[in-house]
Amino acid sequence: MLRVNTIDQRIVSCLVANARSSYAEIGKVVGLSAPAVKRRVDRLLETGILRGFTAVVDPEALGWGTEAFVEVTCQGNITPARIRARLEPLPEVVAAYTVSGAADAIVHLRAADIHHLETALERLRGLEIVDRTVSTVVLSRLLERPPTPEQ
Numbered sequence: 001m002l003r004v005n006t007i008d009q010r011i012v013s014c015l016v017a018n019a020r021s022s023y024a025e026i027g028k029v030v031g032l033s034a035p036a037v038k039r040r041v042d043r044l045l046e047t048g049i050l051r052g053f054t055a056v057v058d059p060e061a062l063g064w065g066t067e068a069f070v071e072v073t074c075q076g077n078i079t080p081a082r083i084r085a086r087l088e089p090l091p092e093v094v095a096a097y098t099v100s101g102a103a104d105a106i107v108h109l110r111a112a113d114i115h116h117l118e119t120a121l122e123r124l125r126g127l128e129i130v131d132r133t134v135s136t137v138v139l140s141r142l143l144e145r146p147p148t149p150e151q
Contacts, residue, residue, distance in 0.1 A: 004049060007032065011040055012050065016146050019053045059110055066111045067138035070124065071103035075131045078104065086127045092120035103134070 004012065007030050014026045023034035023041070030037065044050040059065060074083065080098045083105050087093045095108040107124065111117035117137070125133055 064110045068109045070107045071134040072105045073131045074104040
């Protein structure tokens with residue numbers, strides 16, 4: 001596991017709070033010059049601690065407000081790479097995780113409405129690797145937060 005020092009943690013915290021902050025603004029918070037902050041951010045990117053910068057979008061505003069988490073049990077002994085390869089073509093799959101327990105994976109689906117979700121579930125169940133699924137539809141999002149260095 002890569003470790004970061006206190007200054008790098010504070011830089012990451014600034015970027016998590018506002019990825020559009022300038023190096024000078026971050027420098028004022030952490031007590032460094034803008035070029036020093038840039039060098040540290042570049043190093044954080046090179047080492048993979050920072051994986052990029054992105055806009056946070058409300059999926060509902062884009063018409064994708066229906067969500068479900070699906071436990072997927074696969075047929076036989078299957079590798080995570082093969083599961084991923086079968087899930088990647090499905091546009092409704094926004095995340096997938098291998099897990100411990102009875103299921104082989106948990107898949108996060110997002111759709112426009114319940115009918116779209118049903119169609120996506122049918123396509124997921126139709127994959128040759130899938131033995132069975134258990135779906136849980138999200139009623140409301142209670143908490144969602146980005147990771148912070150202090151965690």
